[in-house]
Amino acid sequence: MLERIALHQTRLRTPGLGLDAKGVALGAKGLVLLPSIDRLVAFLAVYTRERSLEDLLQSLVIRAVKSKLGTRELVLEVSAESSDRMDRLAETARLVGGFSFTGTSRHFVQYRDAAAPFGYDAGQLLPSDAALVLYHDTFTQSYEADAPIDLRALLLRLEPHVDPTTALEDGPRWFVTEQGLGPALIHYFVRSRVQADVTIAEWPPESAFDEGPVRRYLFQVTDLPPRMKRLLHSTPGIVGFLPTAPGVAVEAGFRHPVTLRACPVFDGGGMVFLRGHRKEPLIVKQLPQLGDVRAFARVELHGLDVGQKPAAQQTRAPEPVRVPLRIVPTTRAFRNVTASFLLPHEVPLFRKLAYALPPSTIAKTRIAITAKGAFLRNSQGIEAIPLGEFFVEVHPQLHLPAGFDFIPAVAPEVLHRALGTPPGVAVFVMRDGKALSVEEHGFVPLETLLLEATPWEPLAAEPIERALGETPIELTTNELGFFPLSGVAPPKETAL
Amino acid sequence: MAETVHALAERLFAGFLAPLVVGGTMTPGHPIGGEAAFSLAESDHPSADIDLRAHVDLARVRRARSLVPIDRFDGIDGASWVLAAALHDLVLTAHPELAKTFQSDNPQKLLTIVLATLDKIPPTQTPGEALARHTLFARMLEISRTDRAISWWTGKALFLGEEVPARLTAWPEFRKVQIDEQHHPLVTLPAHGGRVDPLGFREAVGRFLGRTPLTDFAYLHRDAGDDSLFPPFSLTASHLALLGTRAGRTLALRAECTGNVDRSLGPQNSLGTADRALGRAVRLLAHGGGGWGRATAPIAYLGERVLRRAQQELASASDPKPLVLPSDPEAIVALTWGAAWAQLEIALHGESFSALERRGLLALIAPLASHGAASDVKARLEASLAS
Structure with missing residues (x-):
């Protein structure tokens, strides 16, 4: 043929x-x-x-x-x-x-x-x-x-295949809950700070025995935390759906035999929830107004008037994370040694050593005198002053003894934050793990503190001309009285 | 009621001694006399005016440091208190109102007391004492009195060391007031209102300078001729004690060089005046009662003056010329005798000079040392050294 x-x-x-x-x-x-x-x-x-x-x-x-x-x-x-x-x-x-x-x-x-x-x-x-x-x-x-x-009717009648892997897939999800579970799920999402929108959809009574329309809560979750997936997908009364195309979603744990995304037969304004277990799909012709779940959070009113409520006198800072810090020796070569610590009995030796220090070291070194001892800092390196215990600058505000390291081996920034050091304070962690802090403005240039105060005597400076000039001697004549020589006697024989 | 010693010291210090040192208005009071003057020497009299005392101390140190680096003085010694009282009375001898009616001999009486007081003041023994007195009385010849002759359309008046009353200077244009001010130094006061004998006054001033030798050397350039108001320079025990030490000669030489040189005479004439004064004094000492033995120290001073002058010539001039022999016989004595000592000093202790300097110095002083007046002195000095 x-x-x-x-x-x-x-x-x-x-x-x-x-x-x-x-x-x-x-x-x-x-x-x-x-x-x-x-x-x-x-x-x-x-x-x-x-x-x-x-x-x-x-x-x-x-x-x-x-x-x-x-x-x-x-x-x-x-x-x-x-x-x-x-x-x-x-x-x-x-x-x-x-x-x-x-x-x-x-x-x-x-x-x-x-x-x-x-x-x-x-x-x-x-x-x-x-x-x-x-x-x-x-x-x-x-x-x-x-x-x-009809292709749409055909797709709706197709039974989704079981596919457990889809239950744990990432991405947006829909949850259809029975009416009684809706408020609880709302507060659960609010407490868990899950971004979700919620609405209530109504379906006509399935039989004449139903008293009214069937109401279910619809939740649209943008990104469900993984820890909640198994809970929500295993809770009776809560059914999760994965949106596969605009206007259609398939129950989690199932996969539709046809790629629905390639079948633009569903209205984007509505929603079709294809359920497994041989259940009829849930069809929402027009999706109701969705609202943020935070708008449905439980609201409680306190009894006091806001205006009468006393203002907080002080706030309590959150407890910092206290890390039991340990200082341990290390064989790692140290560098960036920019500070040293002198014990009080070493200060006199340092004073003697100061006579031999080069001018550049004196000019760039800064010193802070404390009750515990003296701290020296030099951004160019403190090795020029071979005295005291050297410190390595691991952070602009944090110094550790040279040849030592701290455990746990967190980043220096983390340790700095854990110590809660305020700005403008330099912290020196000693070998025993104790930390000493010195305020930055306590460091003064060494050259200004090196010389002892010389006793001085205030002298009133006079102008040169006045100092060198001599006032003329002006003789004046006074009244001598009627007997000027009364009481005036010649010297005795043995005067001096 | 008799004035207490402390009150007298306070009056003397505040009204006379302090202005003498630091300058200002000097207001001498009632004459002190010799007995009261020596009572001042018995104890120290710190002034109640601390500021004034501090100023006096600073002025004394400043005066002393022009001669020697010294930082402080331990108050005023007893002899200086007596000297201050004597100078106070000496100034009062020229007071225009000292000679009262039926008391016309008051100035002469007071002058006699002053001379007697000065005679009883011991001479200085060390350069330190001389320096301490010099810091107090270095300006004694600067004392001057301002006399004001005022005339108006109906009359005139003379005020000696007094301020003119305001009633006489009122309406100056209407009353045609004219004021003629004249400054009279201390040595001229007997001739301007004073009733004291000028020669006696000059003698007293000279005797006072003899008690403070460094001051005398500082005023060595004064014109002290026979008809001069200034007393002639003479070598007293204080001078000889000062010149007897090496340090004293140095101080005297510095005082002479930095002293009160009469600028109007010029450097050469001023130097000539000093040469005359020194030559005369040394000659009188050598040929007078002192003898050559006492004149050794002054001659050594003359020799150092000659050496200094030769060194200056050697250092300043590219073609140094020998020192010129002066024409004045007294100055010839000062230079030739000094040259003789200098020649001998270079020969004996010339190791402080280099060979070239020695030859140059000897060449410069050769005209003076070869003078006939020096030969006798040279022989006497050599004999003195040999003995």
Whole structure:
């Protein structure tokens, strides 16, 4: 019945069949004949694994057909826009045990395969009034059209496969809870600081025995902490769903056989929850207003007026993390030795040593005198003063004895924070683990503190001219009285 | 009521001695007399005015440090108190009102007491004593009195050392007031209102200078001719004690060089005046009662003056010229005798000079040392050294 189309063949007998630019016989439509519903699901699953049905969806028609013998088969009909689309459909159909055809109205011939690269043409058309006549190299069959099958309805009726791995997947989730569990879950999310939105959806009563609509809480969680996944997925009354496409989510622990993301048949404004365990999907046609769970947190009012409540007098700082610090010897070569500590009995020796220090060392060294001893610091290195115990600067505010290290081996910044050192204070951790702090402004340049205060005598400076000049001696005459020489006697014989 | 010694000392210090040292208005009071003057020497009299005492101490140190590096003095010794009282009375002898009616001989009486007091003051024994007295009386010849002659349209008046009353200077233009001020130094006071004998006054001033030899050397450049108001320079026991030591000669030489040189005379004339005064004094000492033995120290001083002058010539001039023989006979004595001593000193202790310096110094003083006046002195000095 079928004839292979030869190269450069231009005349075809099948009505509505033509040749495209490549010379491939192609009708207006493409058709895939599938023997059963499971093959159709397999076809959709395979096709949507790598491609989207969005291009096919406008022309996609799935219908059941019945042969003269009464057998029912399924036909998937799409617009054959190009041989490339038809090639993909033919490959998928061949994989799942279906047959691919092309034609325009009623007569469809087998689409090309490896035996006929340019396709087939019907050598003789079958006279029939049937709605569909398929010409294959192995059979020629006419079919009567039956009821069409809606793709969305088909997808909703498909039972998800069990897949426990999806329960622990990351990403956004939906939780549908029974009405009684909703408030508890809200507060649980609030306490756990989980970002989530919540709404209440209503479904009509499932039977006449129900008193009212069925209400369930819907939670949309952006990122569920891993520690909560097992709890929420194992709690009766709480069902978690993984959104697989806009408007549709599949219960956690299950996987839909068709890649729903490639099937844009669900309304984004609504929500379809596909449940496992042979349960009907929950369909929310229009998603209600979602609200932040924090808006539903438990609110308690205290009895006092805010204005009358006494203001806090002091706040208590959080307890710092107290690390039992230990100073242990280390064989690691030390560097950045910028400080030293002199015990009180070493200070007199340091005073003698000061006479031999070079000017640069004296100029750059800073010293702080404390009750425990003297601390010397020199950013260029303190080794020029071979006295006292050297300290290594592990942090701008933290010094450790040279040749020692601290355990636990945390970062110096962590140790600095753990010590709670305020700014402007230099901390010296001694060998016994005790820490001594010296304020930065307590360090003064060594050269200003090196010389002892010389006793000095305040002298009133006079101008040079006044000091060198001498006031003339001006003799004045006074009244001498009437007897000027009264009482004036010559010297005695033995005067001196 | 008799004035206590302490009150007298306070009056003398505040009104006379302190202005003498630091300058200012000097207000001598009632004459002190010799007996009271020596009573001052019996104990120390620290002044109640601490500031004034501190100023006096500083001025004394400043005066002393122009001669020798010294830092302090231990108060005022007894002899200095007596000297201060004597100078106080000496100044009062020229007081215009000292000679009262029926008491016209008051100035002469007081002058006699002053001379007697000065005679009983022991001479200085060490350069330190001489220096201490010099710091107190170095400015004694700077004492001056301002006399004001005021005239107005209906009369005139003379005020000697007194301020002119304000009533006489009122309305100066309307009353055509004219004030003529004249400053009279101490030595001129007998001739300006004083009733004391000028020669006796000059003798007393000279005797006072003899008790403070460094001050005398400082005023060595004074013109002390026969008709001069200044007393002539003479060598007393204080001078001989000062010049008898090496340090004393150094102090005397420095006092002479830094002393009160009369600028109007010029350096050469001033130097000539000093040469005359010294030559005369040494000659009188040698040929007088002192003898050559007492004149050795002054001649040594003359020799050091000659050596100093030769060294200056040697150091300052590229072509040093020999020292010129003066024309004045007294100055010839000072230079030739000094040259003779210098020549002998270089020969005996010339190791402090280099050979070149020795030759240069000897060449410069050769004209003086070869003078006839020096030969006799040289022989006497050599004989004195040999003995």
